[in-house]
Amino acid sequence: MQQQPTVLLRHIKPGRNPRTYFDPKKMAELTESIRARGVDTPIIVRPLGGDDYELIAGGRRYRAALEAHGEDYPMPVSIRNVDDAEARIIALTENIQRDDMAPSEEAVAAAEIVGLCQGDRDEAARQMGWSRPVLDSRLALMNCTKAVLEALNTRQIKLGHAELLAALAKDKQDALLPVIVAEKRTVPELKKVIEAASCVLSSAIFDKSDCAACPHNSATQSALFGESIASGNCTNRACFNDKTEKQLEATAAGLREEFPVVRIVRAGDNNTRTQLAVDGANGVGEEQAKACHACQSYGVAVSGLPDSLGKIYRGQCFDTVCNMKKVAARINAEKAAAPATAKSDGRKPVAKSGGTAATPDGTNASVAVVAESDRVKTYRVALWRKALRRDIGNNSELARQYLTAIVLSGHSRQISDTAFRGFWERLTDEKPPVDDVAKAATAVQATSSEVQSNLLLAVTFAAIEGLDVTHLTQLCRHHKLDLKKHWKLSKDFLELITKSEMMVVADELGIRTALGDNFKKVFAKSKNDVIEALIAVEGFDYTGKVPKVLKF
Template identity: 65%
Template sequence: MQQQPTLRLGDIKLGRNPRQYFDPAKMAEMVESVRVQGVMQPVIVRPLDDGSHELVAGGRRYRAAMEAHGADYPMPVIVKPLDEFEARSVALIENIQRDDMAPSEEAIAAAEIVGLCKGDRDEAAAQLGWSRPVLDSRLALMNCSAAVLDALNTRTIKLGHAELFAAFTKEQQDKLLPVVVKESRTVADLKKTLEQVSCSLPAAIFDKTDCAGCQHNSAAQAEMFGESIGTGSCTNRACYNEKTEKQLEATAAGLRDEYQTVRIVRPGDNHTRIQLVADGSKGVGAEQMKACYACQNFGAAVSGLPDSMGKVYKGQCFDTVCNMKKVAARIKSEKAPDTAAAKAATATGASKATSATSATTAASAAKGSKPSTTANPEATVVAESDRVKTYRVALWRKALRREVSADVALARQYLIAVVATGDARSIAAEPVNTIWERLIDDKPAVGDFSKAATAAAALESDVQVKLLVALAMSAIQGVDVPYLVQMCRHHKLDLAKHWKLDKEFLELITKSEMKVVADELGLRAAMGDDFKKVFAKSKAEVIDALLSVEGFDYSGKVLKVLKF
């Protein structure tokens, strides 16, 4: 039997442990067990670049062994070559699936898993082995204040208490928590208390005009005494919540013209976004940051959290895993030994960056403000969103069909090539049958080869040619995208003959990306001083202006993002 590998306990570095609370009585039992029997189940570690190992899972066993035997104890280990993000996922799931983990710790760990899954809660629930309702209820706890989470962690309050607290601001929670603990209020008692707390109208983010005369406005009855509606509260929580949601959606809708991704963030979405920055411990680097502006995961967040309801956070990255990898790559590149040439280039770049930073800082200081690194970031390219991809593939198919359909010999040649390369399955019957029915005023004999062959033999030669072209058109429409690209390249398809800037395309992209389009096509130069004025208007007005620049020749110009 192969012996379990071990590492000196003191040589294992502690990693990030989702579990923060260790029940003293249970830990004492484990320490005694390890003292007598040793550690029976190996811990999971991962090798680091410097040759050491980091603990991934097994924090309680590590602590018990350290207390029972000290740093020289030969700790049984399972070594797994995991990167930082895989290690975090393993640690989270390993801990969260243990039944003695506090709901508050489960909430924090589950929120990180959701972040690793790019906000996909269904995927996160599957990884955790939870139902979606269980996941959502845990994530809701992320709106609890630190004091409430700590009280739940240490079992000072129950899960029901925390779930009720989560609906209110952290300030309200911290005021009420000591009372609940001191007076040993039950969950039912707390529920009655919180049901009496109305929704604050002054804090509402929606238009309160209709609230003035509403019977659910607590200030309505007091107006005869001269009290302002600003002091009122709403006692109809359902109506209040509905209006709040509509306002959140309206705020998000207003940002979608500017950013590729706009999300309303809820409790539990803590790790699904991060502020994109170039420098510092979380910086991706200046060049990478510019590239990120064009990413589909770049955008803005609208807060749906009680403490910051309706607040907008711009310049957000919604792929935190990718962001962390970019940060790690930047830090690694900075630590790597440089050649003399690289050092010289770095020095030159640093000098320029320092000069630019100094100028920015000086200008900001003169205005009495701090320099901002995220104000109105602009795309540097048009992002290849799903909508843009769908648009350009449709353009390729339409353009290729148009040229091939005009040349019968070419249609026959391409049809033979499609069949010869095993892609005959891409030829759909429906378009051909439609042509058949229109040309000979009869439906084809579906499933009856003999009848169809006889009918085909009776067709006049010009009708057969038309059906052959229809087959080629169906093939072009049906082949997959990589094969379509091959066809376009072989054909040397000139998209400039088939496309010019239109409203349909501009509606697919953001205003920031429209500036990229304007630069690439030469529209910015043609618009001159009017360019900035135009982009201060709504998206619809910008589109109209870009499509009606006087004296500008739109033909013969194709965007890079549309080319194959």
């Protein structure tokens, strides 16, 4: 039997432990057990370099062994070579699957795993071995204040208390909590208090015009009845919530032209997003930040949380794992640059943020491109076909060569009959004969030699129109198609992309530099105004400038 590897406790550094509360009685029992019998179940660690390791899972055993035997104790370990994100998932799932973890700690851990799964709650539930309803109920606790979560963590209140408090604004939670603890209010008692609470109309984010004469408006009730709740409240919570949701959706819809991702964030979505930063401990660097503006995970969050309902948070990254890797790449690039710079000139190095440092997944850290959405793909393929037709339109010999090549390579079936019939009608002003080869031959023979020459060119055009994208790209590359002669920045292209992607285009084409100090002012305007500004920069030469996303 293979012997379990061990590492001296002095060489094991504590990692991020999702468990923050350790029951003193149970810890004492575990410590005495380990003092007598040692540690049977290995803790999970990962290498840090040299003799050092970082603790991933097994915090209680680590603490108990350190107290019982000291830092020279040979701790049984299971060594995992994992990155930061994988280490977090292991730590979170290991702790969740063990007994005696408070629901509040489970909630925090679950929110982190949802973030590491890029917001996919079904995948997060699968990794944790939970049902989706259990996950959602835990994530709902993330709307609790720190004080409420701590009270649940230390067993001062029950789960039912926290679940009820999570439905309230945070100031109300912190106001009720001391009363619940001091007076030992039961869950049913708290429920009655909250059920009696109504919706405050002053906090509504929707248009309240219809509320003025509504019978559920307490102001109306006070005029009709002797007894009523305070004026300015809505007693129809279902209606209030429905209007709130519709307003959140309307707010999100108004932002979809600006950003690739627009998401309404709810309780439990704490770790599904992060603010994109250029500098500082969480910065990705200037060049990478520009690239992130065109990423399909970059966007804006609309808050669905009680304390910030309807607020908009721009510049959000919804792929927190990728963000972690980009930050790490920037840090590693700066570290790598530091010794070389210091050695070459003896001065303290100042590493440039961003650049093209390799990330942990092998990609480059700065690849600024517009996202290849379906609309952009359709646009650029149409551009390739049109540009190729224009290039060979005055060269009948080249047209015949390409037509022959298409047939010879076995792609004659891709020739678009519909496109060719359209060309026929424009050249002859006649409807094309269909399903009768003899009539078709007669019709062709009746045309002039010039028309027949043009018809042969039309067949080539129809072949270009019908080629699938793979073979069209091959032909464009063979032809060395120069898009610079056929394309210029225009409104119809800019309308296909978001404002954040327009920033990438402005960088690629040199428009940011041309606009200078006006760049930020331009992008503070509406999308239509930004488009008008980008295609009319005074003194800027648009000729020969094509963004990467349109190239083949």
